[in-house]
Amino acid sequence: xxxxxFGKPDCIHCEKAKFLCKQKGIDYTYQELxxxxxxxxxxxxxxxxRTFPLIIVDNHYxxxxxxxxxxxxTVLKDD
Numbered sequence: 375x376x377x378x379x380f381g382k383p384d385c386i387h388c389e390k391a392k393f394l395c396k397q398k399g400i401d402y403t404y405q406e407l408x409x410x411x412x413x414x415x416x417x418x419x420x421x422x423x424r425t426f427p428l429i430i431v432d433n434h435y436x437x438x439x440x441x442x443x444x445x446x447x448t449v450l451k452d453d
Contacts (some may be wrong), residue, residue: 379405380420381426398446
């Protein structure tokens with residue numbers, strides 16, 4: 375499982391997503407708004423997204439943190 379997390383500074387759900395990946399040994403990359411990408415990227419790549427983080431698993435957009443937890447539990451079935 376390869377996870378990409380697009381987050382923003384001071385975002386508790388972004389931190390929770392990173393922590394979950396670390397805790398479960400999931401390989402992930404983290405990119406931050408204003409450092410690694412700009413809002414134009416978000417509007418183009420995730421036109422319907424309204425919150426952060428934006429999480430992609432194996433090249434499939436799954437949504438935010440809560441969506442990621444549900445996806446992880448469905449795919450890995452370890453919790």
